[in-house]
Amino acid sequence: MPWRRAAPLLPLLLLLPLLLAASLPVHKYSTRVVRTKYGPLRGVVLLQRPVEAFLGVPYATPPLGSLRYMPPVTPSTWRGPRLADAFSAVCPQRAPHIANRTEALLEFPRGRLRHLERLLPLLANQSEDCLYLNVYVPRAGGAPEKQGPLPVIVFVHGESYDWNSGNPYDGSVLASQGRVIVVTINFRLGILGFLKTGAKGSAQGNFGLMDLVAGLHWLRENLPAFDGDPDRVTLVGHGTGAALVNILAVSPVAKELLHRAVLLSGSALSPWALQRDPLAVKRRVAEQTGCHGDLLEDDLAPCLRAKPLAELLAVRVDPPRFLPGFAPFVDGTVLPEAAARPRPAAPDPGLPPPGAPPPSPLPTLADFPRRDLLMSLTSVEAYLDLSAQDLEFGLNDSRRDRVLRTFVRNAYRFHLNEIFSTLRNEYTDWERPLRNPLGLRDSTLEVLGDGHTAAPLVRVGYLHAAQGGRTFFLHFQRLAASPESDYPQRTGSVRGEDVPYVLGLPLVGGQPFFPHNYSRQDAAVSRLLMQYLANFARTGDPNSEPRGRRTEQQSRDDEEEAGGEVPPFWDTYDTINQLYLEMGDSAQMRSHYRGHKMSLWLNLIPQLHRPGGDDLSMRHHHFMEEGAQFYEGPVRPQTLQRPAPTPAPPPAAPRPSPAAASSSSSRPSTPGDDGSSTTECPPNATSRPPSNNSHNLLRRLASSHYQSYTTALSVTIAVGCFLLLLNVLIFAGIYRQRDRAASAGHFGDKKKEELAEAGSCSSSSGEAHCLEAKLQQPPPGAGLPLRDLKCSPQAGRPAPPPGYPDPPPPKCAGNQAGAGILRQQGCPQTPAAAKKRVQIQEISV
Template sequence: MLLVLSLCVPIVSAAYQNNKYSTNIIKTKYGPLRGIVMHSNPIVEAFLGVPYASPPIGSLRYMPPVTPSTWKATKLADNFSPVCPQALPKLYGSDGLFEHTRGRLAHLRRLLPLLSNQSEDCLYLNLYVPRSGESVEPDGTTKATIVYIHGESYEWNSGNPYDGSILASTGNVILVTINFRLGVLGFLKTGAKGSAQGNFGLMDLVAALHWLRENLSAFHGDPSRITLMGHGTGAALANILVVSPVASDLIHRVVLLSGSALSPWAIQRDPLAIKQYVANQTGCQLDLLADDIAPCLRTKAVTELLRITPPNPRFLPGYAPFVDGTVIINPRTANIRLPTLPLGSAITSTNGIEFANFPRVELLFGLTSYESYNDLNAQDLEFGFNETRRDRILRTYVRNVFHFHLKEIYSTLRNEYTDWEHPPRNLLGHRDTILELLSDGHTAAPLVRLGYLHSLQEGKSYFLHFRHQSGERDFPERGGSVRGEDVPFTFGLPVSPLFSSNYSLEDKQISQILVQYLTNFAKTGIPRYKRSNLKFRLQKDQIPPLLLNNKLLRSLYRSNMNTSYFDTNSNEEYNSNKDNDSWDDTINEPDEINVMQDSPSYGRRESYDENNSDDSSDDNDSFDDIKKDTVLKLENWDMYDSINQIYLELGCSVTARSHYRGHKLSMWLSLIPQLHSFDDAAYLPMRHHHFTDDKPEYYDGRLKEPPNITLPRLITIAKTTTKPQKTETNVVPFAQTVPTECPPNMTVMPPIAATYPQRNQMNTIDSSKDIINQLANSQYQNYSTAFNITIGRKTCKSQQAEGKRNLRGCTT
């Protein structure tokens, strides 16, 4: 789906056919470079295959990157380097056709030929430097730099396919793409338990950032204005680096698109299990906890290593970054000042603060509508599935992602994502439910949580929802933008004259607006849009489809964050949008203007007169104005803060909104974390409410191994019944008293002792797993009662507010 990958075609053409070399010789710290000239306006010089570290081969395999060697003669940087060794996904056969959607399959068929030239000698980067005339920068000023970390997977892909020439020329910034080690060579823990040996792919990125700080000035770049931008898994890597003690000083701004380090797929939580699997597959069976398997793995052929595919559970990563204590600090030992949660906070704890601890760095984060579109296979997306299949996927997700109170979390998610008033009437309805749920829980909620924590620390944050749907027809029955659909617009593909016929006028406007936002954010830390950047000569039948809501546009001009975002005097419709419960609600058709000739300057407060609005003129007058050269003026959006939670929606209109998917995300940010917690160590094993049945028919995909659980310590308490002549001893767990002014109608819980098998039973239980299941069943009523109290308090209070004070169970 990342159509931007086809952008490498003009680069390859320039590099191999035209051979037009630049007249500039760039003197880096390691030697002189000469690049090639790209055919764009303004001209961009490309420096391809520039080494930033020594080849990690031989004794340097499974070692941190080493400084590159120097050279004296001018090196021609005119060809891409080989990509790092990687196991590519299967495209052909029944597995490939069943797993990948049409759009995904078409995208991979364009991409994989560009990844066929592989070598362990792959630590190179590509620079795209705009210039004017015959010098790189005639006025002597330095340029901001955007470093793009590719996504798709921790196990395959490369920075080579992403052409940065259009983004560099349009935004007047330097664009850098990087190749780094992946998969078994880049994200395998090879050292002993407690050792930091591993995360070599992350170390490669740190080495590339050091190289840029040393050499950007030679390209007329500003080493103090480096913006790290990543998409998907690349966003998670960028998030990790911006808080890493070994790289945070090298990064000044960060753009996270469709990912963060807080997502369940971002970090490998059990790297020793992956190490054990690789050791068993290669015959390097040493002491798992004490030995380093790297010396043994250096003797293996790279093809043998690439054939090793860990059986990762569904929705969880295989080869991935892990907490090593060096590049990724252990949150238990990190010295982080915890912010104070404000009254009415959207989150209930500061969990994950270790990855949001970069308040001095400006943050721009963005999402598409369907982030988990590729988590379903082609058949499911095309035809949908029934309710039973929906529940199996949901149960698999809860089973693999969470550890505690799985039944409660499963029931909560199933209830919240079921439209009880309008139940799905076809199979596609259940498909859309799962897409919404996975998109929210897997990517959107973690990323919004990161932005929320960043803003709590007084960091400057900006939130973008890319809602625009391109004309791509490879997405069946979609109701919004799909993950990866924003990448071509980010790199300016629709603006390029080479591909202008493939995109509509609306696509071109969206792309140019997005490029301007991103590049100005890289320059100043504010996603500002210049007033005279978007110019079109339009005919009467070519009105720009980009419609700006002039009521909502006023909020974009407000710079005082202490004032209320919504104008309650004249625009009641905003209050209804503050709690946006719909997944991708249709934008109402308000008063619309196609092109704004004049707009108030940023920071001014303009009163809105509906009778004298700009769009009150008749159509003929509007068309007369549109026939002229018009300028679409758009200002920057307000910062995202913990109170107003403002974000910019970029779609069929450019709209400032508040509280992205408010109700659904509040559940992920507040209720689910409260359910997924434990408070008392003595009570911990009793609260591990795992599903009692692990039969395959209840799940859909590979499951993770159950964690090691210590059986609870049971406390015997003598309890006297109403008949004094009989005394029974019941075994009950320690439970905290739940204070409430609206107590429920409590029922007597059967004693846990009754759930144990009797000695004379035919079927004896000989495994701790069965005992745990029975304990979970008996404890389910106890915890469910506490859970119902929490939910029931709100219901009871609302009933009392209505005057119904004599209800059973409610205090008067």
């Protein structure tokens, strides 16, 4: 339709000043002059809310000329008061191309396209002189706060490593409602911020990360001038910004610069978070800019400094789908390599066998237990990965398989066929043989969202809690107020919809690039979320109430906005109960977020993603499908070369205690055990904790339910084996008794034949009697004499010892009539005796 077509770029540039002015309410210049270390500043006071804003504050020298591709330098000083009343230019970037709306809909959903149409005009003013930040300070009754230093929240923008800025995100509402200082910051992006220009093994690169560290240094030096507390700095990041916050939380260069971290829909363990092969990106840049030389030894920075900015921004990397192009990488300084785990002299049951691959070179990206962590996920994290056509009409089986095969090939490198089959089977509804396209679309969104965002973030939270860190987990499920055509047929919140609620925009009607039709319930949810976040920044606990900050009338107003409901107590996330807060129309506590699916990604997939033995060819791990018709987007090549081993480990550390070794004997492997090189970052990979760690984090990756199931299964198998052995012994005894009875019967028949030859029982007077047995004298030296009896001795009567005369034979009662098969020859039987012999005969048979 005509009204849906994007406006030309030139009118948007002409309207840029008006759009920037509309992003802030009516304001006036402040009468206060803040004296920073580098010079005095004067900001503006926002009249609609008690906030003092300092916009466009320089925190580093402009990286121009010889400072391009160099670490940031402290800013120059100034003498007179500097007006901080306008946003600075954003860093040079190449934003998504949306001029042709029809082509853009083949790549983006409708809601994403509408969001870009509102956001990109705010990013039109670009310059390399862009290292500035914005500070929002709350005021009490028109005057600065006088109740002690205020906690600080630094918002690190996301969207992409290639474009965006901190300027469009208004922090005034969060500052006024939460009584905290809010800071938004700009840093270098794309080819200027995340290109490895130096030689292999050097730390030349990651300039965007260095800019963030420089900004945190500036805040630590100057926060007291803004009535801020430099010892209570909380970093909040969304998407790629969350990955940057995660990296800074474990970086040694930012050790004292931040104290708490909030990760919204992202972490450094996601496959899109880090660049696995920065030298390959460097090669592409060298080919397109003409800066040739030794790729491993030469530095591209001198050549790139002489290039015009437009030529640098025109470089296209074309990374594989679901993987980044320009992105942070392991440089050994800002993001250090993990120390290789020492191998003891003797085999240790708690350590890998000598033939196992070396540990991953990545640092433990969840190793920040002294810093509190709050993490959040939306319902559909992969909604923006599909096009508008796919979301509206669904997918068929073949297209679903192509998307899934593309993700597996780009995110993993070992046992791709097994991982692909496992994911396809687990995310297929086999109870419905006729699957509709919309159902396949939903399952594809689930597998992609769980694989590249949800499971890595849950892994970070799990490891952080297992190390003793205080962790809080949020599932934001509320549907943001937006036209239904933006996100058609969705079942939950979409990635990025939680950001306006965190910033408090529903309370003021939104911003130019966010929807404006927020409801009263949206405002209540936003107010509650800001209260949790401000409390977390203040004390590390989202449940702590601000001391003396809110009046009774304000508390009553909050309860009325929330429908009279008291906010629930937000319990910590631990490795056993795994509690999290689900925030939709109302907030409530739940446990084990997507337990079965998360167990698949955190336990089974890492077991499958192993390289195997050294004699196993890489062809075993590859997909057989090589044509472009089997994939949906660019894929990385499959090579037969195994990943290079890690460098030699440091000197051996002391051996762990026996208790620690035994506790780690059942540790599952991690996907980092693949022997990747220092420039590789396998997905969901973390290095092993030290062997003497009593908690043994990797062992805790199996849930308590899984451990209980294993114990019960072991007991059942043991009982079954015991019963089987008992049955074998019983049958052996029965068969032995049978053999003995058969042998005794054969011996008795032989004796009967001998007695029949010697004579038989006679009854001359009509009374039955038995003849005495005749002792047959054996030849000399034949041993003891044997006695042949015509009748068996009575039961319970012992046989006489050798050399004694035989006792008189017992008299046989009764007549001999009716002799049967079971009666002995020559002896009558009573009914009781016959019955007893029948029973013995049955047992013998």
